[in-house]
Amino acid sequence: MAEVIVDEKGKGGKKRAKKVVPRLDMTPMVDLMCLLITFFMLVGALSKPKVMEIILPERIKDPSKVDPPRISASRTLNILLGPNNKVYTYPGSVKPEEFSAVPPVLPPLAETDFSAQGIRKVLLERNRTLAKRIAEFNQQVLSGKIPISQDSARNAVSKMKTDDDTGPIVLIKAYKNANYGNFVDILDEMNICGIARYTFVKIAWYEERMVEAAAGIAPTAIASAK
Amino acid sequence: MPKIKLPHRSPHIDMTPMVDTFCVVLTFLLLTSTMTQPEPATVDTPFSISEIKIPDFNAMTFLLAPDGRVFMNIDNGPDTILKFRPKILTEMGKRYGIEFTEAELRNFEKQKSSMGVPIIKMKEWLNSDDNNLKKALQTGIPMDSTDNQLANWILYARQVNPAINACIKGDTETQFLVVEKLLDILQEKNVNRFSLITTLEEATVNIEEIQQ
Numbered sequence: 097m098a099e100v101i102v103d104e105k106g107k108g109g110k111k112r113a114k115k116v117v118p119r120l121d122m123t124p125m126v127d128l129m130c131l132l133i134t135f136f137m138l139v140g141a142l143s144k145p146k147v148m149e150i151i152l153p154e155r156i157k158d159p160s161k162v163d164p165p166r167i168s169a170s171r172t173l174n175i176l177l178g179p180n181n182k183v184y185t186y187p188g189s190v191k192p193e194e195f196s197a198v199p200p201v202l203p204p205l206a207e208t209d210f211s212a213q214g215i216r217k218v219l220l221e222r223n224r225t226l227a228k229r230i231a232e233f234n235q236q237v238l239s240g241k242i243p244i245s246q247d248s249a250r251n252a253v254s255k256m257k258t259d260d261d262t263g264p265i266v267l268i269k270a271y272k273n274a275n276y277g278n279f280v281d282i283l284d285e286m287n288i289c290g291i292a293r294y295t296f297v298k299i300a301w302y303e304e305r306m307v308e309a310a311a312g313i314a315p316t317a318i319a320s321a322k
Numbered sequence: 323m324p325k326i327k328l329p330h331r332s333p334h335i336d337m338t339p340m341v342d343t344f345c346v347v348l349t350f351l352l353l354t355s356t357m358t359q360p361e362p363a364t365v366d367t368p369f370s371i372s373e374i375k376i377p378d379f380n381a382m383t384f385l386l387a388p389d390g391r392v393f394m395n396i397d398n399g400p401d402t403i404l405k406f407r408p409k410i411l412t413e414m415g416k417r418y419g420i421e422f423t424e425a426e427l428r429n430f431e432k433q434k435s436s437m438g439v440p441i442i443k444m445k446e447w448l449n450s451d452d453n454n455l456k457k458a459l460q461t462g463i464p465m466d467s468t469d470n471q472l473a474n475w476i477l478y479a480r481q482v483n484p485a486i487n488a489c490i491k492g493d494t495e496t497q498f499l500v501v502e503k504l505l506d507i508l509q510e511k512n513v514n515r516f517s518l519i520t521t522l523e524e525a526t527v528n529i530e531e532i533q534q
Binding site: 119120121122123125129130132133137138139140145146147149150151152153154155177185212233234246270271273274276278279280281283284287288298301 | 334337340341344345346347354355356367368369370371372373374375376377386439450457465489491492493495496497498499500502505507509512514515516517518519520521522525
């Protein structure tokens with residue numbers, strides 16, 4: 097905000113004491129205030145952190161009265177959060193006679209990480225149809241082909257997720273050495289890949305063994321195994 | 323006819339009204355902006371693509387420090403008359419047989435940052451002016467099965483303000499065991515919906531990659 101300063105041309109002739117109106121140059125003050133306002137507006141609008149919603153299934157007080165939900169093993173994908181920011185996955189489930197056998201017969205774990213080429217690829221591979229539909233829908237909303245409000249678009253996506261019956265059912269389990277960042281990262285991956293059905297469950301002792309075997313750490317004492 | 327000669331003047335613009343308006347706007351922004359309170363433990367939140375903003379009111383925030391300490395923060399509610407914080411503290415005091423004075427309750431109401439003080443040390447914490455001592459008292463809220471004060475905080479917070487939501491603010495490096503314990507306690511109290519506080523991050527999935 098510069099100011100044009102033009103020299104006042106004094107007329108020649110008699111020199112008289114001029115009446116000078118005391119005028120303060122406000123320009124630097126305005127400049128400064130402009131900066132401060134911009135700063136406070138940005139700080140006020142941008143500093144707010146975001147939240148990610150997660151709903152866990154209600155705790156069943158008496159498990160003997162309620163049957164556990166039945167899910168098909170072919171659609172199940174188990175994700176185990178391991179130590180050192182590693183992720184292990186295995187499809188399907190472990191049958192009781194397999195892990196109680198001595199030595200237990202356990203499915204091999206596939207090791208990945210949190211990069212775009214790691215777990216995201218695994219999830220997209222299994223969730224291809226739904227992820228494709230959501231991505232195309234979002235593209236069409238963005239390009240204006242489907243005139244729809246933001247809330248309705250969100251509802252449409254969640255409708256697509258409810259109707260989907262081909263995508264994986266992801267069970268997330270955390271080994272005790274995993275950290276909170278891993279947990280948030282994996283939930284974030286679920287949102288990125290548009291996984292319709294996922295939940296967080298407690299890790300079973302044989303799964304702890306599987307992670308320990310895969311990560312090469314000494315197994316925990318037998319006392320912890322129930 | 324001779325031209326009317328206008329006196330030469332420098333093109334001065336009077337900035338005073340502009341300064342006035344700026345002053346008003348600046349004061350407004352200064353007053354409305356909530357200063358981020360220094361938390362008792364530094365926490366680096368993980369990243370996510372979620373764009374939902376954190377709620378202003380009706381939130382109980384659990385701060386999980388990387389060293390395993392758990393802090394809690396409750397807001398006063400959407401209206402200052404509601405005074406949720408002192409009410410919750412009174413209930414907690416009744417539960418543990420501690421009576422808090424008016425001044426202590428007012429002090430607790432004004433606290434903006436999270437607190438992680440065992441209830442026995444609460445009086446000492448509220449009455450002290452020494453910042454170092456206050457910091458030393460913040461040992462995290464006990465949540466063992468023998469002395470589960472966190473569960474009681476949750477219980478009374480939900481009794482006083484039924485609309486309260488649970489927000490979890492954890493450090494990326496926080497051990498998952500701490501998080502799991504907190505989730506367990508919350509689920510025992512029938513809280514099944516959580517908001518995890520994260521920082522926004524961009525992530526893209528291209529359709530071509532999926533089509534492969």
